[in-house]
């Protein structure tokens with residue numbers, strides 16, 4: 168079977184369809200909460216127009232990643248880090264189209280240990296899973312995810328993770344794993360990919376990024392590394 | 405039918421990674437005209453390892469920039485002979501190389517020899533423990549070559565790779581604080597050992613406290629500036645931490661590209677052709693002699709390259725696939741035990757122990773060099789009594805601070821959820837305060853663990869994918885769990901806040917998802933008897949004498965150490981036989 172894609176005309180339509188739905192407003196308010204301590208204007212996903220996700224998918228994606236890595240006093244949340252932007256940009260890469268995976272059929276059932284066996288690419292997986300998930304959340308909690316309070320959102324995500332929330336034909340865990348992996352990627356990647364804004368996630372854990380030369384530090388046992396990180400895009404500093 | 409036939413050459417080399425490059429150097433030195441065909445793209449320090457772009461985790465470790473694109477060709481896996489196999493759709497357990505330098509461009513650099521007793525494993529266990537000690541269905545064999553025969557080649561390979569390390573015994577004399585279980589060496593490592601990062605130093609101290617014999621592991625990451633016997637130059641490693649999976653930005657990690665190719669490039673009797681995917685070795689009507697190879701270009705052009713000598717150096721299992729696609733030798737059948745091609749596929753039995761410390765420990769695991777470690781051989785090989793332990797095999801144990809990057813994994817203690825606030829806090833507290841170490845176990849060969857061609861799945865060129873039939877067996881899990889339990893004493897001696905053990909339980913199935921190692925072996929195994937091996941002791945095909953197959957495919961079972969030191973020594977050993985003997989009188993070097 169050939170990987171299925173989304174038609175260019177539909178993509179163009181979706182791109183223009185992003186709007187200020189109530190859901191995105193809710194998220195934007197959370198995002199600009201003063202306790203976040205970051206210059207919001209610099210990092211705002213608001214400024215980013217998703218190229219792949221529809222308005223409702225985008226709102227849902229933001230709502231999901233916001234709980235996977237929440238903002239708190241320890242460091243940035245997934246939204247500040249630009250995780251949604253990262254994921255959207257990845258959908259336009261060969262990766263998004265499944266061009267890095269072996270996607271020839273037949274697609275068979277197999278033990279989990281033998282890995283991913285579905286005909287979905289990242290693009291088609293998100294497209295199928297996001298609405299199915301939201302529908303399942305509606306049915307169980309009476310509202311879509313973006314309208315739920317934080318503990319209930321966490322509960323819904325937890326049910327997805329543990330397979331107790333069915334999302335149509337898709338195995339819930341496959342979608343959860345894909346989402347969590349992409350969220351961590353967007354949180355901790357080099358900022359050149361659109362995530363990890365301001366390298367704040369790296370600064371939280373004291374990862375110096377692309378500094379590369381530690382020869383004088385190898386045997387300074389137990390000393391905190393004092394220099395701020397550098398990106399492959401923004402060297403020096 | 406070929407679209408094009410190239411002029412004949414003396415030797416054609418299929419695959420240009422470590423072993424292909426070594427053989428190209430040896431055969432051109434012998435005066436042969438050599439054409440090397442590499443399926444992947446041309447690669448070199450510039451641009452593939454250029455700073456800063458190369459220090460990008462997502463591109464290299466999650467999007468696998470330098471690895472085989474599975475959309476072009478992959479593999480299938482099943483656990484048992486009665487199961488239906490499914491494709492390896494995403495890179496997981498192992499990371500197959502592709503392009504000039506092969507996996508040798510983006511390996512780590514842990515550069516070992518071999519424990520001598522592992523070369524005659526079957527004989528050794530039968531003599532010491534009796535035939536009944538070897539479990540039913542375990543098909544271990546002898547390599548048919550001795551450590552003494554290989555020693556000069558181990559030595560030379562270390563000089564080519566610019567390996568950093570501390571010898572223990574040279575020509576019978578103890579010379580330093582190296583590995584006391586190491587076999588005798590004819591010379592020192594060409595470079596002194598690298599510096600020791602904090603994790604490894606903590607491991608060293610704790611290992612000594614519990615009575616083990618830790619040492620600085622040899623690494624093909626240069627501790628100083630170096631020029632190798634081919635005139636190729638290396639610069640000192642800066643512990644950049646972006647090593648395994650990346651081309652070195654700094655000419656510090658040994659690779660075919662840095663350590664051999666610069667010398668080959670200057671020769672008029674050498675040609676490297678990239679983007680040439682070899683479809684098969686072409687044989688004469690009697691299937692006794694190879695006439696050359698057939699390859700396909702990205703444009704779909706099918707090209708014939710006639711040659712007198714064919715070197716198959718396509719990495720581990722790929723050699724078996726090329727033998728199968730070409731009709732060299734007989735396919736192994738697990739039901740009858742007949743045939744040899746595909747037999748004895750093996751892997752590496754890994755376990756990992758992680759120790760977590762309070763905030764402020766600052767082990768700084770972003771500092772790292774791929775091959776750098778403190779290791780111990782107390783449980784590797786057979787220098788200790790296996791009689792009462794009841795398993796075949798062993799494992800070196802090492803703390804390899806190789807550079808931990810945040811996406812590919814920040815370990816968090818057991819019980820921490822995979823997401824949310826508490827995950828985030830655990831990541832923050834753990835990243836620079838963790839020490840991890842590995843139990844890098846052998847994997848024995850079994851009658852029903854083997855390779856053949858998949859009946860259903862094909863690559864981009866329409867050729868059958870290689871099918872792996874493989875699962876873990878009780879013997880290997882027993883070995884791994886025993887050694888892990890001993891290594892736990894060491895973990896406790898480090899005094900951490902908590903310890904996490906990642907190991908196999910009895911009954912666990914092989915999992916293709918999490919990365920383990922890219923140390924796969926067998927399928928074209930070497931040996932002394934053509935009925936039980938594919939290659940003779942000179943890595944020459946028993947069936948088609950002008951075909952030699954290099955790489956870990958020749959190992960009859962999985963070694964305790966990483967394979968590349970052994971793979972390189974065997975390539976030089978085969979080259980010697982070709983240069984000194986075969987070329988004078990092309991024939992089977994061993995009478996069948």
Ligand SMILES: Cc1cc2nc3c(=O)[nH]c(=O)nc-3n(C[C@H](O)[C@H](O)[C@H](O)COP(=O)(O)OP(=O)(O)OC[C@H]3O[C@@H](n4cnc5c(N)ncnc54)[C@H](O)[C@@H]3O)c2cc1C
Pocket residue numbers: 418419420421422423424441442443444499500501502503504505506507508509510511512513514515516648649680681682683717718719720722726774775922923954955956966967968969971
């Ligand atoms: C991430 C990683 C880390 C590693 N770390 C270590 C380590 O620390 N220590 C260690 O000992 N080993 C390590 N290894 C293993 C090491 O890389 C291999 O043992 C070594 O490269 C084997 O050499 P080779 O010549 O057999 O294969 P390779 O170096 O892989 O070369 C084989 C070449 O053949 C080409 N090829 C395959 N099929 C065809 C075809 N049909 N036509 C044309 N060309 C073809 C491939 O594209 C490839 O370039 C590591 C491997 C990986 C992936």
Ligand code: SF4
Pocket residue numbers: 625626640641642643644645646647648650651652653654655656657772773774
């Ligand atoms: S750790 Fe050293 S050898 Fe490895 S890539 Fe970095 S500089 Fe090169």
